Amino acid sequence: MSGALEILLVAAAVLLIAFRLFRAQRINGGGRWWLMPVVLAVVALREPGLVDHAHPYAAGTLMVLNVLTGLLTGAAWAWTSRVWREADGSLWAAGSKAAGAVWCGGILVRVALYGVGASLGITQHTPVLLLGLAATFLARGLLLNHRAALLGPTYGDGSGAPQSARRNNRAPRPKDRV
Template sequence: MSGLVNALLIVAVVVLVIVRQFRAQTISTDRRWWLVPVVLAVLALREPGMIDAHHRTSSVLLLAAELLIGLATGAGWAWTSRMWRESDGTVWSRSTKASVAVWVLGIALRAGLFGLGVLFGVHQDSSALLLALAGTLLVRSGILLWRAQSLPTAGAPAAAYGDAMPRPAWKERV
């Protein structure tokens, strides 16, 4: 696939995933939760230009950093998602405001890596970003599945980062 097609695929997947995550959705333990990340990884690994032949070491270091950021973003996203089990036993999940912060930080770090690559003259292909996105989705789905299996049978939502923070009191205006 060309770089433009990869870029469009990345944007489409990110938009689809982000929009879906801010609506409550069920977490199913019997689904093939790993299928979409594996397909994205295969598409990324099929491309030959992931590592710059003229700057091998720098390119590999940038790719490793990209993958680490992707994995950390997936873990942060999963741990900041709110989860709860309904009385019928279904598990639900929805991203929180902290999840937005995780995504913004992940995108900022990736932009910084891209800038660093440009500064060093390293050719960076969009397949590295696609591979990191696959890692993000794989880690997030795995952690959510693990959290879903460890939820109590019914009751209050599972804690998400920032839940224990005091909320400002609303003032009534006269």
């Protein structure tokens, strides 16, 4: 892959992540949440330069650490995201300020890993980053779907509104007077 294309791909991935971080997204139970991690992993695994052949063990260790960082970042992103059910029964998730802090921490760890690699003379190319991003999206998707499943289905009168959102057939309270 050419240098310009690598930069474009990484910039697109970062913009997508930044856009998706705080934006509310509908969670589809069976949806295609797994598609982006699979595509990123396939692209990463098909590209040359995944492992520096001059330092295979050290480069492999850094790659594994990058993937583990991705898994932890994705899991923390999912656990720090707000997950809720709307009145119509649809499930939604949005990143919180803590999710932003998780992302900053994940970026710092990745920069540190690249710094360690550079100090050891290990060449790390875009496929390593893409594999880490695939792990991040995979962990986030798995945990968000798990958390959404824990909310359970809505029950009630067929309106789709959760029972906790409905009144118990009481007369409406008079509004407070100012």
